[in-house]
Amino acid sequence: MTDRLYHVDGDVVPAEEASVSVRDRGFMYGDAAFETLRAYGGEVFRWDAHAARLAGTCDVLGMDHGLADADLKRRVDETLAANDLEDAYVRLSVTRGVQPGRLTPGVDVDPTVVVVVEPLPRGGVDGEDVWDGPATLQTVKTRRTPDRSLPARAKTHNYLNGILARVELRVTGADEAVMLDADGTLAEGATSNLFFVRDDALCTPSLDGPVLPGVTRATVLDVAESEGIPVREGAFTPDDLRGASEAFVTNTTWEVRPVATVDGIDVGGGPVTELLSRLFDARVERDHYASDP
């Protein structure tokens, strides 16, 4: 163990002592919202977008935790400062806490807030990728949970759907699972959004399907549009991805990660992937590392 510090229920505590009650609903039922954040140069990337998504998750869960966004951000900032970390992975969780009774959640919530951090390399123009190389992707049998069962826009501690997808990768050792929806339409990776280039357009599964509205996904779409790259958010098949001229996956820690292969078929990154990755890094550099004028 390092001398890492986490934030639990309002206090900064040594990581090895950071715990939650076995009666916490976050443990018993995965009844909790979370966000994966990335800090660059001491500041969380797009905090407002993450805070809005967290609030949306809590809405889906019918959980009014009563905490202000600023309070949550303060806990994240305190955790980064306590660990003297400027560039970091951050996991912020808000659980429904301990309640009387069993499954039915009470309206009165005494939430448990947990912040876990780990160091990451610097980002931006002079940054270093956190991944080893382009991702190998494999389409799995586990289907993304439909929105009518648990909305994909809710980022919760119920992550077994993605875990079962990753367990399927044990045989091939692929890096990421390509998950389809109930109808066999492309949805997303277990922890990433899917992008590919076809007929010179940047394609990605639309949020009409069971797809997490990724913050990096939104940033990449914004960058693409500002560059005049045609964007198609829609319904795609696994063959659309396998037959793409380039492909990449995104999430908060990976940022833009090129795809090497899909189901053993060479796809690779390419000029659009490289351009978007470079422009993403430039935004991070500008917003997080550039000296004030």
Add this chain to the structure above:
Amino acid sequence: MTDRLYHVDGDVVPAEEASVSVRDRGFMYGDAAFETLRAYGGEVFRWDAHAARLAGTCDVLGMDHGLADADLKRRVDETLAANDLEDAYVRLSVTRGVQPGRLTPGVDVDPTVVVVVEPLPRGGVDGEDVWDGPATLQTVKTRRTPDRSLPARAKTHNYLNGILARVELRVTGADEAVMLDADGTLAEGATSNLFFVRDDALCTPSLDGPVLPGVTRATVLDVAESEGIPVREGAFTPDDLRGASEAFVTNTTWEVRPVATVDGIDVGGGPVTELLSRLFDARVERDHYASDP
């Protein structure tokens, strides 16, 4: 707080100190198997059936925890003894523990085992129901998670699907949610199996759908068959339930609980419900409370 004792990671500890690491996968992702058990007269009801289902859950999760069933049972028994409880609710959880890396689970597992207990009234012939009265049921919009996303036979800490169903009951105050599968076929309650009587046959959704193979469900079916009551396990509609001559729900703590209404429509228990409830109690009495001959 009472002076209740729980069992965590091999030790009996005061309930208020019973905790798991915030890095435990059971907390981070709900990556854990569990069983709800009931102890009657100091012995867990149908331990073998629960142990087999727990093993099945771990199989689905690709989790080889390496613990013998007898070891798990010993921890349950130790917890009951430490609390001087003979009649109790027991929740036994086995998590994938703390692992390096993020979502992808490692093959080497150092599981966290947690046993939580609460007193319940005596069961059997002279027992007392744990519920207040016949259940009011309401059909909800949240659909049971399909087996291709997370198999229903796996009883895990991913319980938000049932929680969202229960949140829908806030407006009416109904006791239990009736959940349909993706096609609109009857599946199960949020924490119970559904039974109803139609044309003198005992009907229940078959395990071909996303339905937990309840231990009480199996016991009730066994009792019904031994009494010569015709049993139909199949695919049913919400109208089949609403139009039934009697209905009841089952789970480990409720045992056999009659249904008062479904979506506001009177259904009620009846002679079959009463007979099965009485015979269930008789089995519990015989196996758990009767003096040895």
